[in-house]
Amino acid sequence: MGLHSFAASRELETAGFGNTADRCGPHRAAALSGPPELPITRIVKVRRNRFLPAPRKTTRLALLRASAALAGVVFLGTAGIMLVERWSFIQSLFFTLITLTTVGYGDYGLSEMGKIFTAGLLIGGLGVVTYCAGQLLPSLFNRQLIWERKMNHRIMKLKDHFIVCGLGRIGQAVCRHLARDGVPFIGIDPDPKAVATLIDADHLALVGDATDDELLEEAGIGRARAIACVSGSDSENIVITLSARERKPDLLIVSRAEQEDAIRKMQRAGATRVISPVRTGGVSIVNAILKPNLAEFMDLTGDRSEDFELAEIMIETKSALDGSTIRDKGSRFGNALVIALKRDGRPTRLRPDPDEALGGGDVLIVAGDVRSIHALQREAAGGSMAA
Numbered sequence: 001m002g003l004h005s006f007a008a009s010r011e012l013e014t015a016g017f018g019n020t021a022d023r024c025g026p027h028r029a030a031a032l033s034g035p036p037e038l039p040i041t042r043i044v045k046v047r048r049n050r051f052l053p054a055p056r057k058t059t060r061l062a063l064l065r066a067s068a069a070l071a072g073v074v075f076l077g078t079a080g081i082m083l084v085e086r087w088s089f090i091q092s093l094f095f096t097l098i099t100l101t102t103v104g105y106g107d108y109g110l111s112e113m114g115k116i117f118t119a120g121l122l123i124g125g126l127g128v129v130t131y132c133a134g135q136l137l138p139s140l141f142n143r144q145l146i147w148e149r150k151m152n153h154r155i156m157k158l159k160d161h162f163i164v165c166g167l168g169r170i171g172q173a174v175c176r177h178l179a180r181d182g183v184p185f186i187g188i189d190p191d192p193k194a195v196a197t198l199i200d201a202d203h204l205a206l207v208g209d210a211t212d213d214e215l216l217e218e219a220g221i222g223r224a225r226a227i228a229c230v231s232g233s234d235s236e237n238i239v240i241t242l243s244a245r246e247r248k249p250d251l252l253i254v255s256r257a258e259q260e261d262a263i264r265k266m267q268r269a270g271a272t273r274v275i276s277p278v279r280t281g282g283v284s285i286v287n288a289i290l291k292p293n294l295a296e297f298m299d300l301t302g303d304r305s306e307d308f309e310l311a312e313i314m315i316e317t318k319s320a321l322d323g324s325t326i327r328d329k330g331s332r333f334g335n336a337l338v339i340a341l342k343r344d345g346r347p348t349r350l351r352p353d354p355d356e357a358l359g360g361g362d363v364l365i366v367a368g369d370v371r372s373i374h375a376l377q378r379e380a381a382g383g384s385m386a387a
Contacts, residue, residue, distance in 0.1 A: 066132040073100070073128045077121045084114045100125040154204055158220045161185055165210035165240050166231030167194035170256060170277065174228055179203065186219050189231075211239040216247060226252035229271070234262035238269050245270030310339075310365070311373045313380045317360030320379045327354040336368030336376050 077096035081087055087095070099121055110118060162178055164171050167189035175198060178185045187198045187205040198205040208215045210231065221227065227244045229237040237255045244253050255271040257263045258278065266274045287295040300308045315321045326338055341352035342363040358364075364380070366373060 069128050070132050073121075073125050077125060080117050080121070081114070084117050085111065096121065096125075100129060102126075151204065155186060155206075155218070155220060158184055158186060158204070159223045160225040161220065161223070163188065163216070163219050163221060163224050163227040165189075165227065165229050165237075166256075167191070167198065167205070168230070168232055171228070171230045172197065174230060175203065188215060188219060209236075211236055211243065213243050213247070216240075216243055221247050221251070224248070224251065226254065229253065229255040229266075231256070232258070234258050234266075238262065238265055241266055241269040241271045308368070309370050309373045310367045311377070313364045313366060313373075313377050315358055315360055315362045315364065315380045319360070319381060321358050322360050323357060325355050325357055326352065336366045336372040338364055338366050340365040 074093070074096055077099065078089065078092045081092035081095055082089060085092070099118060102122075161184040164174050164178070164185055164187045167175070167187050171187065171189070172194070175185060175187055179201070185203070187195065187203065188208060188210040189195055189205070190207065190209050192207055195205040195207050206215060206219060210216065210229075221244060227240070229240040229244070231237055231240070234257055237257070241253055241255050244251055253270060253272045255266045255274050257266055257274050257276045260276070260279075263274045263276060284295065284298075287298070338352065340348050340350050341356075341358075342348045342365070343359070344361070348365070366376065368376075
């Protein structure tokens with residue numbers, strides 16, 4: 001897909017989910033069959049660049065390096081001629097410049113030592129001039145093209161990454177947590193300022209409407225591990241969910257829902273999980289009032305600054321935990337406590353039997369100090385436990 005591909009601008013049209021066949025196709029329309037309740041977004045494609053303009057610091061850095069190298073060779077050449085030939089500063093500077101530019105104005109009557117120095121100046125100086133030209137010319141004339149190629153190359157290298165659609169307050173918070181955990185991700189938002197925030201932090205982001213299938217393809221949805229649909233519009237999140245599920249049936253899709261009636265629609269559209277900030281925030285406030293100690297404990301699970309973590313660990317086949325039991329590996333769990341076990345799509349079981357054999361693909365929900373959790377993760381992945 002080319003760098004200057006199509007992006008999606010939005011033209012809001014109030015319509016029911018039963019009238020989406022002309023926009024989403026029969027497959028998506030069937031998933032949304034039902035009474036009209038929410039407005040949806042009609043997509044109009046226009047030509048637009050996916051990438052922000054290249055940062056100015058790219059040109060400044062290239063200019064600084066090239067200027068320093070060029071000034072250095074001119075200074076060394078001038079000083080060398082002054083020492084070897086005993087010429088004046090102006091004459092030495094002039095001779096250095098016509099030597100580097102290969103202009104030349106006849107024989108200057110150089111001494112043997114002067115000829116040797118000039119030969120070195122020619123070889124080294126031309127190398128520096130070539131380097132400067134290579135740095136400055138692309139930066140001045142092809143800066144945007146080079147920037148887009150660099151960004152596209154980084155995106156193409158993404159694998160098992162997360163796609164964050166919508167870089168508002170919630171989307172930015174999601175990106176911060178992913179970055180903190182070292183998880184590769186790419187953000188998508190139609191607002192260049194929101195995208196610039198990620199770019200300035202050396203993360204990947206694209207400008208555009210995530211309801212555009214081509215933009216999702218460009219973000220590497222076929223290679224992604226999960227997608228978070230967290231824009232401020234329920235209708236957009238539903239369309240993104242539909243597109244993502246159609247593109248990759250086994251993709252983990254987490255969607256944000258502002259309205260209660262949108263939760264059911266997102267689930268029918270293919271969302272693995274639907275998060276309602278209003279509902280979640282309300283529960284947190286009630287817990288803080290009625291169960292303050294529980295609320296404080298739950299806050300600890302999301303705060304890496306504390307020496308406590310609640311984690312999900314998948315046991316890899318042929319790892320040290322594959323075929324063992326919790327009782328067998330009890331001492332190896334350190335201060336980590338197994339809270340629950342999930343296996344083969346079955347319901348999650350709290351406090352699993354310590355004598356039950358663990359197998360590849362099992363998922364453990366554990367709580368404990370950060371060091372014990374990380375050591376257990378290494379063992380579940382096949383690595384050795386830290387001492």
